[in-house]
Amino acid sequence: MSGHARKTFGRGGVHPEPHKEATAHRPIEDLDPPPAEVRLPLLQHLGSPAVPVVKKGDLVRRGQLIAEAEGTGVPLHASISGKVKPIDKRPHPTLVSAETITITRVDDPDLMPLEFEEDLQWRGLGTTEMLLRIRDAGIVGMGGAAFPTHRKLQLPPQARVDTLVVNGAECEPYLTSDHRLMIGRSADIIEGARIMARIIGVTEVAIGVEEDKADAAEYLIAAIEESEPHGIRVRVDLVRTRYPQGAEKQLVQALTGRAIPPRRLPHHVGVVVQNVATAAAVLDAVRYRRPLLDRVVTVTGPGVRHPRNVRAPLGTPLTDLVDFCGGLLPDARRLIAGGPMMGRALPRLDLPLVKGMNGLVVLTGEGPFENGYDPCVQCGRCIEACPLGLQPDQVSIRVEAGKTLSTEPYGAIDCYECGSCTFVCPSGRPLVQFMQVAKTTLRRAAETRPKP
Amino acid sequence: MSDGLVQIDNPEPPTTFVVTPGPHVRASESTARIMWWVNGTLAPAALWGVAVFGLGAALVLAGSIAGALAGEAIANRLMNHRGTLRDGSAFCTGLLLAMTLPPLLPWWAALLGGLFAILVGKSIFGGLGFNLFNPALIGRAFLMASFPVAMTTGWVAPSPWLRAGLDAVTTATPLALLKEHGFAAAMKVISGSGWWQGMVLGLRPGSIGEVSVVLVLLGAAVLVARGIVSLTIPLSVFAGTALVTAFTGAPLLHVLGGGLWLGAFYMATDYVTSPTQRNGQILYGLLIGLLTGTIRVWGGYPEGICYAILLANALSPALDQWFRPRRVASMGTPS
Numbered sequence: 001m002s003g004h005a006r007k008t009f010g011r012g013g014v015h016p017e018p019h020k021e022a023t024a025h026r027p028i029e030d031l032d033p034p035p036a037e038v039r040l041p042l043l044q045h046l047g048s049p050a051v052p053v054v055k056k057g058d059l060v061r062r063g064q065l066i067a068e069a070e071g072t073g074v075p076l077h078a079s080i081s082g083k084v085k086p087i088d089k090r091p092h093p094t095l096v097s098a099e100t101i102t103i104t105r106v107d108d109p110d111l112m113p114l115e116f117e118e119d120l121q122w123r124g125l126g127t128t129e130m131l132l133r134i135r136d137a138g139i140v141g142m143g144g145a146a147f148p149t150h151r152k153l154q155l156p157p158q159a160r161v162d163t164l165v166v167n168g169a170e171c172e173p174y175l176t177s178d179h180r181l182m183i184g185r186s187a188d189i190i191e192g193a194r195i196m197a198r199i200i201g202v203t204e205v206a207i208g209v210e211e212d213k214a215d216a217a218e219y220l221i222a223a224i225e226e227s228e229p230h231g232i233r234v235r236v237d238l239v240r241t242r243y244p245q246g247a248e249k250q251l252v253q254a255l256t257g258r259a260i261p262p263r264r265l266p267h268h269v270g271v272v273v274q275n276v277a278t279a280a281a282v283l284d285a286v287r288y289r290r291p292l293l294d295r296v297v298t299v300t301g302p303g304v305r306h307p308r309n310v311r312a313p314l315g316t317p318l319t320d321l322v323d324f325c326g327g328l329l330p331d332a333r334r335l336i337a338g339g340p341m342m343g344r345a346l347p348r349l350d351l352p353l354v355k356g357m358n359g360l361v362v363l364t365g366e367g368p369f370e371n372g373y374d375p376c377v378q379c380g381r382c383i384e385a386c387p388l389g390l391q392p393d394q395v396s397i398r399v400e401a402g403k404t405l406s407t408e409p410y411g412a413i414d415c416y417e418c419g420s421c422t423f424v425c426p427s428g429r430p431l432v433q434f435m436q437v438a439k440t441t442l443r444r445a446a447e448t449r450p451k452p
Numbered sequence: 453m454s455d456g457l458v459q460i461d462n463p464e465p466p467t468t469f470v471v472t473p474g475p476h477v478r479a480s481e482s483t484a485r486i487m488w489w490v491n492g493t494l495a496p497a498a499l500w501g502v503a504v505f506g507l508g509a510a511l512v513l514a515g516s517i518a519g520a521l522a523g524e525a526i527a528n529r530l531m532n533h534r535g536t537l538r539d540g541s542a543f544c545t546g547l548l549l550a551m552t553l554p555p556l557l558p559w560w561a562a563l564l565g566g567l568f569a570i571l572v573g574k575s576i577f578g579g580l581g582f583n584l585f586n587p588a589l590i591g592r593a594f595l596m597a598s599f600p601v602a603m604t605t606g607w608v609a610p611s612p613w614l615r616a617g618l619d620a621v622t623t624a625t626p627l628a629l630l631k632e633h634g635f636a637a638a639m640k641v642i643s644g645s646g647w648w649q650g651m652v653l654g655l656r657p658g659s660i661g662e663v664s665v666v667l668v669l670l671g672a673a674v675l676v677a678r679g680i681v682s683l684t685i686p687l688s689v690f691a692g693t694a695l696v697t698a699f700t701g702a703p704l705l706h707v708l709g710g711g712l713w714l715g716a717f718y719m720a721t722d723y724v725t726s727p728t729q730r731n732g733q734i735l736y737g738l739l740i741g742l743l744t745g746t747i748r749v750w751g752g753y754p755e756g757i758c759y760a761i762l763l764a765n766a767l768s769p770a771l772d773q774w775f776r777p778r779r780v781a782s783m784g785t786p787s
Binding site for chain 2: 010011014016017173249259262303327328329330332333334335336340341342343344345346347348349361363367368369370372374375376377378379380383386387388389390391393409411414419422423424426427428430432433
């Protein structure tokens with residue numbers, strides 16, 4: 001670790017109450033008992049939905065392929081052994097409703113989970129084979145975005161990259177799943193990172209960890225020291241605990257000093273970014289050909305009796321996760337998938353755990369905007385908080401006045417909706433939503449504008 | 453474990469949940485909290501004004517605040533706005549206006565001032581957040597135009613014994629004396645009770661809230677410490693005033709003898725009517741300072757801060773257009 005413990009991004013940012021103490025010291029626990037039923041939506045990633053290869057009544061073993069990758073998508077595997085129920089539309093945490101394969105658990109010696117043995121030749125594999133294994137394992141970005149990992153690792157031919165950035169910042173309040181994974185699977189994360197570095201052809205790996213997780217950084221450093229470098233230098237950089245430190249642009253700026261221009265991908269400045277949980281899954285895929293079957297999710301918040309970091313099969317009903325954590329408290333009122341800054345509110349617990357869900361935060365008390373909001377007093381706090389130097393105040397005033405097209409100079413089109421502006425707004429204005437409206441309108445206007 | 457008991461005593465956990473857009477957590481500061489902090493930190497200086505000038509000052513305070521609240525209530529009714537009386541902003545306008553008024557102004561004039569400040573200074577623009585000018589100072593300008601005599605002769609010599617305003621001795625303010633009769637006369641009215649008591653404790657003629665520089669400063673320090681007010685604008689105002697008045701022979705009198713502190717910390721910093729970007733704020737503050745000094749030294753009024761702020765308010769939207777935050781795209785180049 002370098003002595004630069006204060007690396008961070010250039011401007012803006014906020015300091016929400018971390019609320020991580022409830023689970024930061026709790027090792028990852030396996031869901032027990034395993035779920036009686038899992039619901040696996042065919043679309044849990046950005047891209048085309050998977051195509052089922054099983055039908056109603058089929059018996060499947062944990063680890064077995066149940067839906068094939070289609071187009072830009074990834075395949076899906078049975079996360080428990082059991083019997084396939086009718087494949088139909090079921091509630092989905094982000095898509096409202098989507099085609100879903102439901103499996104009811106069958107405890108039968110003939111339906112033991114598939115075994116995945118180590119491929120002893122895994123270090124010698126070529127790029128194409130490694131990418132294929134990553135895709136076939138159904139791996140997507142596990143930090144929340146759920147972009148298929150094999151696609152993120154396939155760069156356009158003109159791209160020149162020199163660094164892989166591994167994101168262990170976990171800047172969202174309440175969440176500790178990456179924190180505990182960095183402690184529990186530090187060596188696997190390092191090896192997974194080396195695999196990805198080899199695929200994109202770089203020799204530098206920088207892992208960014210926020211200062212409040214210095215213990216995790218120690219584990220990673222120890223794992224680096226114990227491992228063979230195989231020509232790839234891995235370093236751990238402590239970054240300042242500051243939201244949105246874990247956003248791609250902000251982390252890349254902190255670790256490499258390079259600014260990613262608006263609406264460009266990190267490879268534009270020679271960097272690829274992957275999450276720590278994705279790195280661990282990549283190792284499983286390449287070394288053992290083990291598909292993505294489980295994920296770690298932090299179940300926490302003031303509305304949960306016993307907050308925990310839980311590893312559960314994909315498709316587990318959120319109800320089972322909550323029951324494993326002692327159930328909800330009577331004053332539980334809001335259910336957030338992901339962290340409270342960028343996560344989305346869910347209407348009910350009757351929903352499956354999906355690949356991109358790193359947290360389930362149960363909040364009490366009144367939500368933002370439940371009582372409306374007040375006029376902008378132009379205090380400037382949102383401008384100060386914006387990591388991109390945009391002006392949410394001006395955008396919101398103009399959208400309210402019905403002059404959305406005049407918001408162009410204030411930068412809504414660059415906004416990636418981190419929510420820092422809304423977090424600090426004393427008038428409780430839904431600034432992110434105003435930015436979304438402006439962004440959509442401006443994009444549409446740009447598309448319909450006749451080309452000169 | 454008492455889990456069983458807890459479950460019996462309490463209602464069942466919910467099965468449906470409230471869906472609101474994110475982010476789902478908030479910083480604790482709200483506009484109403486900010487306004488009440490401003491009011492709270494102004495209170496000591498206002499109460500000191502009552503202690504120094506007597507009950508007349510209390511009537512002016514009550515009248516002005518009542519007028520402002522009445523104006524807000526009327527506007528809410530007329531425009532079908534939701535209740536904004538408790539957000540502290542109308543109260544703040546009334547309080548600030550009163551603090552700029554002479555202690556002997558009739559209470560009903562103060563009430564009219566408060567009413568005018570809210571209705572014409574704020575509500576006709578669309579209410580909180582939409583006004584171009586500082587409402588309290590609009591109220592003051594209205595009173596200056598409507599009751600010029602009461603507004604320029606309603607000053608009273610300090611009387612620490614809480615006498616009623618009726619038998620108080622009227623006098624002129626230090627800055628008025630400086631303008632009309634020169635430095636010596638101004639110093640004389642201040643050092644009636646000793647020079648530093650006059651300047652620092654506020655035992656001198658002046659408007660209700662301006663005289664205790666120490667209490668205004670303490671209040672402002674609390675706002676700065678809480679991050680409600682930044683020092684950029686006040687320091688620029690002081691710098692601008694100092695620049696103009698430095699060579700008049702009475703720079704200290706200009707800094708301490710009028711309403712500069714109240715204006716710089718509590719009125720020039722009004723969020724709605726001041727620029728949001730630092731460079732814009734520096735220009736805005738300097739402009740206020742320069743105008744204040746200019747009006748005081750060469751203009752027709754002994755005190756200039758009120759009109760200086762109003763004039764700078766008019767420029768504030770333009771300053772926000774000229775000075776923009778730097779977009780991150782332009783910070784640093786890809787290596």
